Structures are given as C-alpha cells and as structure tokens.
Amino acid sequence: xxxxxxxxxxxxxxxxxxxxxxxxxxxxxxxxxxxxxxxxxxxxxxxxxxxxxxxxxxxxxxxxxxxxxxxxxxxxxxxxxxxxxxxxxxxxxxxxxxxxxxxxxxxxxxxxxxxxxxxxxxxxxxxxxxxxxxxxxxxxxxxxxxxxxxxxxxxxxxxxxxxxxxxxxxxxxxxxxxxxxxxxxxxxxxxxxxxxxxxxxxxxxxxxxxxxxxxxxxxxxxxxxxxxxxxxxxxxxxxxxxxxxxxxxxxxxxxxxxxxxxxxxxxxxxxxxxxxxxxxxxxxxxxxxxxxxxxxxxxxxxxxxxxxxxxxxxxxxxxxxxxxxxxxxxxxxxxxxxxxxxxxxxxxxxxxxxxxxxxxxxxxxxxxxxxxxxxxxxxxxxxxxxxxxxxxxxxxxxxxxxxxxxxxxxxxxxxxxxxxxxxxxxxxxxxxxxxxxxxxxxxxxxxxxxxxxxxxxxxxxxxxxxxxxxxxxxxxxxxxxxxxxxxxxxxxxxxxxxxxxxxxxxxxxxxxxxxxxxxxxxxxxxxxxxxxxxxxxxxxxxxxxxxxxxxxxxxxxxxxxxxxxxxxxxxxxxxxxxxxxxxxxxxxxxxxxxxxxxxxxxxxxxxxxxxxxxxxxxxxxxxxxxxxxxxxxxxxx
Amino acid sequence: xxxxxxxxxxxxxxxxxxxxxxxxxxxxxxxxxxxxxxxxxxxxxxxxxxxxxxxxxxxxxxxxxxxxxxxxxxxxxxxxxxxxxxxxxxxxxxxxxx
Numbered sequence: 001x002x003x004x005x006x007x008x009x010x011x012x013x014x015x016x017x018x019x020x021x022x023x024x025x026x027x028x029x030x031x032x033x034x035x036x037x038x039x040x041x042x043x044x045x046x047x048x049x050x051x052x053x054x055x056x057x058x059x060x061x062x063x064x065x066x067x068x069x070x071x072x073x074x075x076x077x078x079x080x081x082x083x084x085x086x087x088x089x090x091x092x093x094x095x096x097x098x099x100x101x102x103x104x105x106x107x108x109x110x111x112x113x114x115x116x117x118x119x120x121x122x123x124x125x126x127x128x129x130x131x132x133x134x135x136x137x138x139x140x141x142x143x144x145x146x147x148x149x150x151x152x153x154x155x156x157x158x159x160x161x162x163x164x165x166x167x168x169x170x171x172x173x174x175x176x177x178x179x180x181x182x183x184x185x186x187x188x189x190x191x192x193x194x195x196x197x198x199x200x201x202x203x204x205x206x207x208x209x210x211x212x213x214x215x216x217x218x219x220x221x222x223x224x225x226x227x228x229x230x231x232x233x234x235x236x237x238x239x240x241x242x243x244x245x246x247x248x249x250x251x252x253x254x255x256x257x258x259x260x261x262x263x264x265x266x267x268x269x270x271x272x273x274x275x276x277x278x279x280x281x282x283x284x285x286x287x288x289x290x291x292x293x294x295x296x297x298x299x300x301x302x303x304x305x306x307x308x309x310x311x312x313x314x315x316x317x318x319x320x321x322x323x324x325x326x327x328x329x330x331x332x333x334x335x336x337x338x339x340x341x342x343x344x345x346x347x348x349x350x351x352x353x354x355x356x357x358x359x360x361x362x363x364x365x366x367x368x369x370x371x372x373x374x375x376x377x378x379x380x381x382x383x384x385x386x387x388x389x390x391x392x393x394x395x396x397x398x399x400x401x402x403x404x405x406x407x408x409x410x411x412x413x414x415x416x417x418x419x420x421x422x423x424x425x426x427x428x429x430x431x432x433x434x435x436x437x438x439x440x441x442x443x444x445x446x447x448x449x450x451x452x453x454x455x456x457x458x459x460x461x462x463x464x465x466x467x468x469x470x471x472x473x474x475x476x477x478x479x480x481x482x483x484x485x486x487x488x489x490x491x492x493x494x495x496x497x498x499x500x501x502x503x504x505x506x507x508x509x510x511x512x513x514x515x516x517x518x519x520x521x522x523x524x525x526x527x528x529x530x531x532x533x534x535x536x537x538x539x540x541x542x543x544x545x546x547x548x549x550x551x552x553x554x555x556x557x558x559x560x561x562x563x564x565x566x567x568x569x570x571x572x573x574x575x576x577x578x579x580x581x582x583x584x585x586x587x588x589x590x591x592x593x594x595x596x597x598x599x600x601x602x603x604x605x606x607x608x609x610x611x612x613x614x615x616x617x618x619x620x621x622x623x624x625x626x627x628x629x630x631x632x633x634x635x636x637x
Numbered sequence: 638x639x640x641x642x643x644x645x646x647x648x649x650x651x652x653x654x655x656x657x658x659x660x661x662x663x664x665x666x667x668x669x670x671x672x673x674x675x676x677x678x679x680x681x682x683x684x685x686x687x688x689x690x691x692x693x694x695x696x697x698x699x700x701x702x703x704x705x706x707x708x709x710x711x712x713x714x715x716x717x718x719x720x721x722x723x724x725x726x727x728x729x730x731x732x733x734x735x
Binding site for chain 1: 660728731733
C-alpha cells in the first residue's frame with residue numbers, strides 16, 4: 001500500500017528554484033548594482049533549511065505508517081513514453097531515502113551557512129551559491145527518484161555541479177584540469193551505469209521501470225543477467241564514489257573551495273554510489289559473488305588510500321584520501337550484504353568528515369589559504385573552537401569509542417568476520433590503525449608543537465561565528481550519531497538498522513558474542529596503536545621529512561596517475577594524432593573532397609541557366625508547367 | 638460552341654506568354670500579363686455558362702479586382718525603377734543573375 005504526497009515533488013524543486021533565482025540575480029547584476037553578500041547568503045540558505053524541515057516531515061510521515069507500508073510516492077508527470085519504456089518523473093521515499101534525505105539536507109544547510117563566512121569577499125559570491133543550491137536539488141532528485149532513470153538525472157546533475165565547483169577558481173589552469181579530470185573519469189563510470197540500466201530494462205523493464213516493479217520482477221532474472229547488471233552498476237559506483245580503479249579524481253577535486261569539498265566530495269555526492277548499491281540491494285543480495293567483488297574492491301581501496309593518506313602534506317589531500325578510504329569501508333559493508341551497516345557508516349561519515357573538512361577550511365581561512373601541514377603547528381591556542389571540534393571529528397574518524405565512527409566502522413568489521421571473510425576483516429583492522437595514525441598525524445602537525453611558520457602563525461585568527469556554529473553543531477553530531485545504532489552488546493537497540501530494514505534485502509549472519517568482542521577489541525587496539533605511533537612521531541613537533549624508497553613511492557600515490565597517463569591517456573592521444581595526421585588526410589579526405597568537387601561542377605553547369613532576365617525564367621516556368629500538364633493528362637487517361 | 642471560347646482563351650493566353658517572353662519593354666510585358674489574366678477570365682466565364690453556375694463568374698470578378706490591385710502596385714514599381722535607372726528595358730534589371 002502506497003501513500004501519495006505531493007510535497008515530495010516540492011523537495012527537489014525548492015533548491016532548483018533557489019538556484020535559478022540566485023543565478024539570474026547574479027547574471028543580471030553589475031559592478032555598481034551588486035546585491036550584498038548578506039542578501040545572497042540569506043536567499044541561498046532558505047532552500048536547504050526548508051528542505052530539511054520537509055525531510056523531517058517525510059521521516060515523521062513514514063514513521064506514522066505501519067512498518068511494512070513505509071513508502072510514500074508522488075508522480076509529477078510522465079517524462080517520456082516510447083514503446084514499452086514509460087518513464088515518469090516520480091519521487092519515492094522509503095526509510096532508506098528518508099535517512100539519506102535527513103543528513104543530506106542537514107549537512108547542506110550547515111555548509112550553506114558556513115560558506116557565507118568562508119566565501120566572504122569572493123568576486124562571484126552569487127554564482128557559488130547558485131551552484132551549491134543546484135547541487136542540492138540534483139542530490140535530492142538522486143535520493144528521491146522513484147527509478148533508475150530519475151536517479152540517473154540526479155546522478156549526472158551532481159556530477160555537473162561537482163565539475164563546476166571543482167573548477168570554480170577557474171583563473172588557475174590546474175583547477176580547470178582537475179575539474180575536467182573529475183568529469184571525464186566520472187563519465188567512464190556513468191557508461192557502466194547506463195549499460196547496467198539498459199540491460200536491466202531489456203530484461204525486465206517492460207512491466208515497469210521503477211524500484212517497486214523491479215523488485216517485484218527481480219525473480220524473473222537469470223543469475224548471469226543479475227551479475228552483469230550489478231557489475232555494470234558497480235562500475236558506475238566506482239566512478240561516483242571514487243573506488244579502485246576510478247578513485248584518481250577525488251584527490252584532485254580538492255582544488256574546489258573547501259565547503260564544496262565538505263559537502264560534495266565528502267558528505268553527500270561521493271556516497272551516492274553506496275546509496276545506489278543499497279537501493280539495488282534486492283539485486284545485489286541475489287549474487288553474493290558480485291558482492292564479494294564489491295567488498296574486496298572497497299577494502300583494497302581503503303587500504304591503498306590509507307597508505308597514501310599517511311604521506312600527504314596538503315591538509316585537504318589527507319582528508320580526501322581518508323574519504324576514499326572510508327568509502328572503501330562502506331563498499332566493504334554493502335558488498336557483504338550488510339547494507340544497513342554500510343549506510344550507517346555513510347550517515348556518521350557525513351557528520352565527522354563534513355566537520356573535518358569545515359575545520360580544515362577554518363584553518364585554511366585563518367592562514368590565508370595555506371594548505372601545507374608542514375607550515376602549520378601550535379594553532380591550538382589561536383583557533384580553540386576549530387581545534388576542539390576537529391579533535392572530535394578526528395576521534396570519530398579514527399574510530400575511538402564512543403564517538404560515532406567507532407560504532408559504524410566496527411559494525412562493518414564485525415559483519416566481515418561474521419560472514420566468514422577474515423581477509424577483509426584483517427585489512428579493515430589494519431586500515432583502522434592507519435586511519436588513526438594519519439588523522440592524528442594531521443592533528444598533531446596542525447595544532448600541536450610549535451609554529452613552523454611564525455609569520456603565518458601571528459596572523460592566524462579564529463573564524464567568524466557564522467563558520468564556528470556549524471562546526472559545533474556537526475561536532476555534536478559526530479559525537480552522538482553513533483548512539484543511534486548502538487549494537488546489542490552495548491545495550492542498544494540498533495535503531496537505524498531496524499528503521500532501514502524494510503528498504504533493504506539484508507542478510508543477518510549469526511555470530512557468537514566472542515566474535516563481536518574480538519572485532520571490537522581489535523578495532524580499539526588498532527586505534528590505540530595508530531594514535532601512539534602518531535604521537536611518538538609528531539606529538540611534540542617534527543621536521544619536514546625527506547621521503548625515500550617506499551615512502552616516496554606512496555607520497556607520489558604509487559605513481560598511479562603517471563601509470564594511467566601512460567596506459568590510457570597517451571595511447572588515446574596517439575590514436576587521435578594518428579587520425580589527425582594519417583587517417584584524415586590520406587583516407588577520408590579524398591571521398592569528402594570528391595563530393596565537394598561534384599557539387600562545384602554541377603554548380604558551374606547550372607549557373608549557365610541563370611541568366612538573370614525575368615523573361616527567360618518565364619520560359620522555364622512555361623516549359624515546366626507544360627510538362628506537368630502533359631504528365632497530368634497522360635495519367636488521367 | 639464552348640470549344641470556340643476555349644480556343645480563343647488559349648490563343649489569347651499564348652499571345653500573352655509570347656509577349657512576356659519576347660518583349661523587353663516593361664509596359665508591354667505588363668500588358669501581356671493582363672492579357673493572360675483576361676484569357677483565364679474568358680475561360681472561367683465560358684465554363685460557368687456551360688455548367689450553368691455562378692462560380693466561374695464570381696472568380697472572374699475576383700481576378701479583375703486582383704488584377705487592378707496588381708496594376709497599381711506594379712506601376713508604382715515601374716516608376717521607381719525608371720527613377721532609379723532611367724530605363725524601361727527589362728534587360729537592365731538582371732540582378733538575379735547567378
């Protein structure tokens with residue numbers, strides 16, 4: 001039984017309308033008639049805050065329904081209808097999308113507010129907020145879409161906004177290239193998504209192409225088709241959510257403004273892939289082998305990017321690799337059919353990673369856009385609010401009990417053990433230790449010890465209230481969000497898992513209490529080892545290291561960019577030049593030139609007929625009409 | 638009987654065409670066009686008589702009205718052309734040459 005609710009359509013519409021209004025205001029403004037930043041800021045914050053209120057309403061409405069009937073939907077209009085393909089612009093909310101909706105609109109609201117402070121003085125202040133609102137609208141279409149096609153609209157839309165915002169400071173060529181890279185790499189993933197969608201439609205799309213019909217018809221699919229569809233969709237997810245082999249764009253995406261990194265490249269957009277896998281859990285749960293591929297890809301990505309993270313010297317790059325690494329955990333979770341654990345990690349990660357990025361933004365803002373952690377140090381006294389909130393975020397990321405990250409990460413690791421995948425569990429624990437190490441390496445280098453650059457240190461100052469308040473709110477979230485899904489062993493009720501249960505086709509592996517205690521114990525030990533090593537090395541000041549051997553290799557991210565350049569970009573360019581310098585002039589140009597020659601010759605002949613005297617044209621007319629009459633009289637006979 | 642009228646109409650029409658094609662003076666060309674229109678009118682009226690209906694005659698009246706309007710417009714154009722070039726020879730106006 002489905003409930004209809006027209007306000008669902010309003011949720012994506014509000015930010016899109018906001019983007020249009022702000023964009024038009026920005027385009028129509030000139031140097032002298034510019035609106036004040038305050039006006040733009042207030043206009044921009046209306047849409048996210050209203051959508052957050054709507055998100056609460058969606059949650060409450062769903063909560064009011066009986067567990068089995070927790071679905072509301074709204075069909076705005078028929079988008080297109082060709083043969084069997086009948087796609088409606090419809091929106092659909094169930095427990096899974098309502099949870100996504102809540103934290104997306106919540107973090108988006110806070111980051112919009114924070115951006116008012118961070119972007120102050122920017123020349124194109126209005127444009128920034130137009131893009132940010134547009135992003136939110138697209139993200140909400142992605143989350144609320146009632147089928148793969150509508151989801152794909154949002155999927156591409158957020159990709160576009162990501163591109164626009166990465167190359168936001170477009171005076172610098174490097175930023176534009178980073179934007180291009182993100183866009184092109186995502187396109188490879190999108191190809192997988194489109195193909196997956198096409199196969200799915202070809203197999204069972206005829207009788208309805210929305211999630212509900214697909215779920216009902218999933219049993220008609222052969223397991224080969226499901227595997228193929230799931231693999232192709234996962235390729236899409238690796239692009240959007242930065243997994244091996246398509247993760248290379250995310251670190252470069254840090255070229256964008258820091259609030260963008262927090263919102264798009266940490267909290268919301270990059271988790272779209274995890275959301276998509278969870279959304280298609282009714283397919284993924286039928287093919288455990290593909291699930292294992294997903295899980296192993298995830299955990300290997302987590303490992304590799306954690307290694308990179310340990311050697312970076314740009315504060316945002318450290319956080320970027322940690323995002324890739326945490327996304328790896330999420331995929332390990334959903335790959336092992338522990339969908340609610342994966343989504344719960346998405347949920348807590350949104351809080352603490354947005355917090356860390358906004359904190360990093362505050363540090364960068366205080367140091368006049370210095371991002372190198374080797375030029376920071378001792379900022380604890382200068383930026384107390386940033387320090388304490390970031391410390392909470394770091395503890396949550398590193399998985400320190402009882403912060404939120406501990407519970408969500410531990411849930412995934414425990415389930416890896418419970419489903420009989422000790423390999424994934426071992427790597428996961430290792431990565432947990434590495435996470436603690438690189439997170440606290442960053443914290444110690446930035447906030448502890450003595451200042452490395454006295455000039456920068458002297459000018460540092462705490463950010464304005466409009467930036468610190470979102471930090472504090474997010475810190476509260478990072479601290480307590482884990483309590484929402486407290487496992488039974490700590491006396492909790494796993495509220496989030498129970499809430500999500502109707503949306504997900506989840507397996508519930510049985511495991512002993514000893515396994516659970518082993519998983520928790522290992523995580524805690526890994527955390528303490530990581531933080532201890534970090535403290536020993538960086539706790540009381542450290543000099544800029546000279547990387548050699550493996551460290552240098554890791555610092556250059558295993559030279560993976562160079563490898564891709566060598567294996568993919570260069571051959572591609574070589575094919576391009578081969579076509580330009582050989583194929584085109586030698587092969588195709590001939591026939592093409594021949595047709596132009598033919599037209600030119602015909603033109604020369606027909607030109608003779610055009611004498612320019614009206615009476616000659618009259619003769620042509622008479623001849624033509626006579627012939628037509630003749631033909632007509634012939635055919636009438 | 639009807640055939641006579643139609644033959645006369647065709648002869649007049651062909652004379653008109655001949656005039657348009659062979660003559661170079663703008664006024665003669667113009668008069669030839671009028672001749673063609675009136676040849677058509679003659680055919681209309683003859684056939685209207687044959688079918689004993691008024692349709693053909695109504696059309697003939699319409700053609701006359703249009704011809705009058707066209708004459709007014711065409712004469713104005715001719716005057717402008719004459720002012721512009723000082724000639725009435727159609728061969729002078731050969732801007733359509735490709």
